[in-house]
Amino acid sequence: MRENGSSTQKTLTPFAQIEKKWQQHWEENGVFHTRTDADRQRFYCLCMYPYPSGELHMGHMRNYILGDVIARWHVMKGENVLHPMGFDSFGQPAEQAAIERKTHPAAWTYECIDRMKIQFRRLGISYDWSRELNTCLPEYYRWDQWFFLQLLKEGIAYKKKAPVNWCPKCEIVLADEEIVGGKCWRCDGEADRKDLEQWFYRITAYADRLLQELDLLEEWPERVRTMQAEWLGRSEGVEFNMPLAEGDGDIAVFTTRVDTTWGITYMVLAPEHPLVEKLIKGRPEEASVRAYLEKVSRKSELERISEEVREGVFTGAYAINPANEEKVPVWVGDYVLPQYGTGAIMAVPAHDQRDFEFAKANNLPIRVVIQPEGENLDPQTMTEAYIDSGVQVNSGVFDGLGNEEAKVKIAEWMEESGIGRRKVNWRLRDWLVSRQRYWGAPVPIIYCKKCGTVGVPEDQLPVILPEDAPFTGKGGSVLEQMPEFINTTCPKCGGPARRDTDTLATWTYSSWYYLRFASPKADKIFEREAVDSWLPVDQYIGGIEHAVLHLLYSRFYCKVMQDLGLVGFPEPFRRLFTQGMIYKDGAKMSKSRGNVVGVDEMCDTYGADSARCFILFMGPPEQDAEWRDAGVEGIYRFLGRLWRVVTTHLEHYDPKWSEKIAAATVTEAGQILRRKTHQTIKRVTADLERFHFHTAISALMELVAQMRELQEESKEPADLLVLSEACENLVKLLSPFAPHMAAELWEKLGEKDELCFVSWPTWDEAIAKEETITLVIQINGKVRDRISVEAGLPQEKLEEIAHNSPKIQTHLKGRAVKQTIVVRDKLVNIVV
RNA sequence: GCCGAGGUGGCGGAAUUGGUAGACGCGCUAGGUUCAGGACCUAGUGGCCGCAAGGCUGUCGGGGUUCGAAUCCCCGCCUCGGCACCA
Incomplete structure (x- = not known):
């Protein structure tokens, strides 16, 4: 075994040979080919495809291992599973890399893809490579x-x-x-x-639909939906025109606070606003405005954002506030963004913090039009804008109204008098x-x-x-x-x-690749029938970093396709899982940091099954996790124990255990293992359903421990049947997690069927049920005794047992029982 | 600043409905096995007091609800993530 691997290779199990053997077997027998049997339910399991950047490390692999467990599990549940993979192979890093290596981006890309495919294969990921797609190929793009x-x-x-x-x-x-x-x-x-x-x-x-149809995505993480909603940035308000004081023309502004219209004391245009040029022409202020524009244009976006003083200049022009016919000065300031709204704002320093700061910096007047209940704001003494609700003042006929009500009334009045109209603005561009x-x-x-x-x-x-x-x-x-x-x-x-x-940007290819997988060779964008049968994607798995990029673009594509009649559904991904990142030495794994753990080194030393299980065992998959080498040993030793417990049983293994076990007289210890076996099937199944792979593996560890105990203790024929039952089920349950070892053990057990396709085991609730429970007896909520009792006893009986406990009697001496609370099969709490 | 998630042993983390806190693993300690290393096996392992039986205490801190709170509510602290001139 040593001759196959590196000198660090562990030797607890012959994993190197096993893995090679089964990877070859799966490939030669087309085990991962997508099945399309008519009578089976379909399940589309997709992991976000990678950019072919060369080496994949264990940090990347978390995503693919999660997906593989899910895919393998669904196959065993008897479903047709589509589990494809491809490469997001256009993009600028390929150009950079090609220059550094004096090669062509295409050559570099294909080389990376080949390497990555080998790594996927080494980890035993069950992709149907006959459906591989590659965005840099003409047949795709x-x-x-x-x-x-x-x-x-x-x-x-x-x-x-x-x-x-x-x-x-x-x-x-x-x-x-x-x-x-x-x-x-x-x-x-x-x-x-x-x-x-x-x-x-x-x-x-599509902003409206992208926002509203987020509600359809019930099985997406709340976090991602929130991020998308924030990115879309819907805001309701009023757009109206401010006429220029001289000559014709006016400046449109958008506000969400139309209730503060009477508080306008100036207005501001973004430096990029097209009207600026016209306004300053021939005025004395022209030179100073130009100087300011020049200065702004040299600032970077980041500098503009992080500016501490609110800078701006007066244009010399005035505009009319249509609400009260007042003349207000028009300024230019770079705190107004050219891309949002109309690129111009009405400024209400009393009720907007940014306007307040600008007014203070430039000596502009402040007028209060919303008065908080029971207070009297004075512009002279205000230190910040008052942005909460209150009562309208200085607002003509609207005085005395609550500002929320005034918002509606003023908007209506503006619409009726043709001054403005209600409008929805989006942050999305x-x-x-x-x-x-x-x-x-x-x-x-x-x-x-x-x-x-x-x-x-x-x-x-x-x-x-x-x-x-x-x-x-x-x-x-x-x-x-x-x-x-x-x-x-x-x-x-x-x-x-x-x-x-x-x-075209790389995001465009990834916005529809999930559709192409349904019919990757189609001589059109995709076969409608294939898409209808497989999509929407049942389970999509990927990193949170794509919450607004790829996932928003893909949703947009899907909706456009729906409108064009290309697909029949509005949302491409039914269920989304975003996995956490793997860190090492406190930082994200990356080649430049030199903190990567390679797939090859893991597979060489511990084998693919350990690598897979370790990644899964690290913790809840949606959380970030820190890679610690020491932890791999534990998983590796567990697989070794599992290997030994099954191989030790081989000579006693009876494939017909299920026919004989009912008639056999199983010992007490055997009963315990039987129960554990059925409980484990139940637990692992439930844990897979909720993506708790780490607790599923702990359940398997407990089962193995129990099996070893019985194996040591009993050679009774009936108990050997119990062990056979445990072995068969253990191997099946192990299959999605450590598929190579599971397949090898399956074969050693003499089973002929392809383990990947064997039905997922079911449990018998009657066997799984505990016969005895530990009754906890509390006094005033403090545990005072624990007694093992038969399960299912009635309340009165439990109460009696509790009161008869010598320990409890000692504690109760001289105290009057006020109340006794009984939770069946759990505890008795005596209140004194 | 705003929004969201979270805070449990030396570490990663369990605890499905408010009902035995710390499953499982790592690490550590002691012992066994081995020529040795590795591996393997057995026992122990939240803290404090105690020879022990046992007791007290304990899930970021403080309050509350409840017979009973890691879990529910309020206040505060800390960590992580997202947004951040969006008018």
């Missing part, structure tokens, strides 16, 4: 391009020049969802803004999908001088990404330097035309 064209037809895909997030380090544009705290999600560098012409998907048109990068699917668009922007005709798809590109990994589209790619003919007029040189 052509459908991404196809879908782009459908979105173009629907007006969901569109191009616009807009200020977009730009990461100078990665030299790439970023979607809003890719910005984390003003920084690039990948490199953690500060992100800038840049004005660029880009492709967007109109996800905002349209999704930026184009990237000026090489390693992606080209945007299937052709620009013709005569015909304008033309979609590539569907029969000309895919637009193949040329492999011989002179890519450097530097910014700017590589495809832009390839005349042979760019120059083409217009599909409409046949004249000379140019191809779009951008590629």
Whole structure:
């Protein structure tokens, strides 16, 4: 056995040979091929597919091991299980890596994929590789391009020049969802803004449904739903116009606090507001405003956010408050965001903290219009804005109303008098999908001088990404330097035309890959029938980091597809499980930190089954966990004990135990094991249902301990039958967790059926039931005695037993019993 | 700052409905086995007092509800996560 592995290989069980043998067996016999038997229920178990970044470490593997246990378990429950895997293989890290290694992103990517597939196989993950998909292959990405064209037809895909997030380090544009705290999600560098012409998907048109249909996702973690709702950021308010004091024109503002309209003392435009230029033209303030705009434009997004003093300048212009006809100054300030609402605000310093700070910094007046009950706010002495509710004052005819009521009344009045209208605003903005990068699917668009922007005709798809590109990994589209790619003919007029040189963001491929798995070879985006039979995904498993990125995009795709009649359901993932991360030495496992635990080193030393069980045994899978090498030993020793207890029993194993056991006279010790066996089946099944794999494994440990005890104690023929029953069930229960060892033991037991397909065991409630219970006797809630009694005794009997206990009698001496509480089969509490 | 989750031995964690706190594992201690190491086996292991029987105490801190609270309620502390000029 030693000759097969490294010198550190443990030798408790011959795992190296076993694992190799069964991995080969499963593969040769197509055991993991998706079954589609008509009479079985279908179950789609999917783990978020990985980006092929090279090595997978044990931290990554948690996800896949969880999924594998679930998938294997459902197969044993007799279901048709779809358990596929693929690779999210387009994206910029491949470009970076390729440059570093002086190779091509494609070559690097395929190499990584090969390595990762070997690792999946080594851990015994039961993927149906005949359904593998790979997003960087034309046969996959052509459908991404196809879908782009459908979105173009629907007006969901569109191009616009807009200020977009730009990461100078990665030299790439970023979607809003890719910005984390003003920084690039990948490199953690500060992100800038840049004005660029880009492709967007109109996800905002689906904001309402994305929010409302979160309610359909009952089996999603609350946390993820909350994060999505916050990201969508629905807010109700009123939009109205503030006319300019001189000349015509007006400035639209959005507010959620229309009740504070009478408190406006100034207004503020975002520096990027298109009206700024017009307002300042020819005024004395022009120079100072320009200087301010210049200063702001040099600030990064992060600097703008973290500014301590609220800076701004007066434009010289005035606007009219339509509520009271008052003239208020128009300022420019960078605390107003260009992308939200109208890019301009009414400022009510008395009742908005940001406006308050701005007013204080710039010496602007403050007027109270909401007075809290029993108080008298004075602008002179206020130290912060009053943002809670109260009674309207200084608000004309609305004075005296509660502000919540006034909100409604004022909105109605504005609508009736044509001043404004109620509006719902969203934080969500349209999704930026184009990237000026090489390693992606080209945007299937052709620009013709005569015909304008033309979609590539569907029969000309895919637009193949040329492999011989002179890519450097530097910014700017590589495809832009390839005349042979760019120059083409217009599909409409046949004249000379140019191809779009951008590629699609990686998120677009992952937004529908789960659909492709239903019919991965289809000569269309997918077979409707296959999709209808397998989807929505019954169990989706992945990291929390995708709570608003991948999971929001995928929901959006699914809804669009539903509207296009491509699918018949609004939500792609019925049940979601988000697993916690694995840390080591206090940090997330990563190659750069040098704290990774490799799949190979684990498998070499302890074997795949130990690696799997250890990951599962670490704790609740939704929680983060710290990797401690010492813990693996414990699991490894357990598997060794399990191996020995079963192999020791082999010579006595009787496959016909179930026929004989009823007639046999089982000893007391044998009864205990029988009970334990049935209890264990029950517990493991329940634990699998609630994703408590660690307690399922503890249950197996307890069973093994009990088996060893009987094995030591008794050689009675009846007890050997009990041990046979325990062995058979133990091996079945073990199968999803440690499939190699389970398969080997199954074979050693002489069983011929494929263990992976054997029915999940059931328990007999009558056998599982305890015959005796430990009756706890308390006095005033304190445990004073424990007595083993027959289960199911009536209340009166239990009370009698309790009072007869000598220990209890000692305690009760000279005290009057006030009350006795009896919980059947549990305890008696005597109150004195 | 706002929102959410959580706080249980030396450590990871159990405790399904308010009913024996600490299952299971790691570590540690003692003993056995072994040429030795490893592995394996047996016993012990929340704290305090006690030779022992046993007692007291104990689930972040403080209050409350209850015959009974790790579990429910209120206040506070701490940790982690999300959001953070969204008008």
